[in-house]
Amino acid sequence: MPTLIFTPRYTDDSQALWKAAGSLGWRVERLTTWRVPDHLRELPDPVLYGEALFGPTLAEELGLQLLNPPEDWLVRLPMLYKLRTISLTTLGEAKQNSSAAFVKPPNDKSFPAGVYAGSELPNEYPDDMPVLVSEVVTWEKEFRCFILDRALRTYSVYSRHGELQRDADFVSTPTEDEQVKGFLAELLADSRVDLPRATVVDVGFIQGQGWACVEQNAAWGAGIYGCEPSAVLEVIRHAGVKA
Numbered sequence: 243m244p245t246l247i248f249t250p251r252y253t254d255d256s257q258a259l260w261k262a263a264g265s266l267g268w269r270v271e272r273l274t275t276w277r278v279p280d281h282l283r284e285l286p287d288p289v290l291y292g293e294a295l296f297g298p299t300l301a302e303e304l305g306l307q308l309l310n311p312p313e314d315w316l317v318r319l320p321m322l323y324k325l326r327t328i329s330l331t332t333l334g335e336a337k338q339n340s341s342a343a344f345v346k347p348p349n350d351k352s353f354p355a356g357v358y359a360g361s362e363l364p365n366e367y368p369d370d371m372p373v374l375v376s377e378v379v380t381w382e383k384e385f386r387c388f389i390l391d392r393a394l395r396t397y398s399v400y401s402r403h404g405e406l407q408r409d410a411d412f413v414s415t416p417t418e419d420e421q422v423k424g425f426l427a428e429l430l431a432d433s434r435v436d437l438p439r440a441t442v443v444d445v446g447f448i449q450g451q452g453w454a455c456v457e458q459n460a461a462w463g464a465g466i467y468g469c470e471p472s473a474v475l476e477v478i479r480h481a482g483v484k485a
């Protein structure tokens with residue numbers, strides 16, 4: 243039986259997953275400190291869900307190897323799935339750009355993703371820190387998609403024109419649902435697109451262009467928005483592999 247392990251930080255997502263785990267007969271543990279107690283270190287089937295900042299350290303204590311997207315995944319993605327130019331560079335090099343671009347760390351939230359001119363980028367991080375630099379586009383709507391074994395397991399709209407859809411209960415239209423499923427079906431069937439066994443792919447509609455990938459995220463730390471919690475659990479169960 244899997245044991246779902248949460249960090250000490252309470253969130254709506256962890257509460258929803260806690261209830262879903264209980265309905266599936268899973269054992270659930272919430273850490274009281276940022277260390278794994280001895281009695282949890284030898285679990286046969288631990289499932290970790292938590293923040294990117296502490297996830298790798300906790301996973302190591304649990305004997306888990308977490309599945310994470312390659313930093314250059316978006317760069318290598320075929321153009322028909324991203325519809326914009328994207329490069330992987332360093333923060334120091336990005337600071338040399340005079341024109342505005344969308345800049346973000348590849349796999350963490352060390353500084354907020356956003357549109358920056360080079361001189362506006364933060365100075366408190368090392369110049370050799372990797373960053374993704376993308377041309378600026380306008381996302382009309384964005385969806386979170388939990389993927390397991392190259393199959394879409396659950397999804398949810400999370401943003402419309404940059405506005406979080408929590409107050410709208412993350413509701414999408416039947417037409418949007420059909421379009422998201424169609425785009426994901428094409429993406430997941432393409433052997434050129436490499437994916438971990440369990441992952442999250444965010445997709446959206448770029449104004450004036452069409453459907454494209456926003457980014458890939460590690461499933462073990464991704465917010466669930468309006469996704470089905472029990473389906474999310476089946477994905478994150480495989481987002482960490484016993485080392």
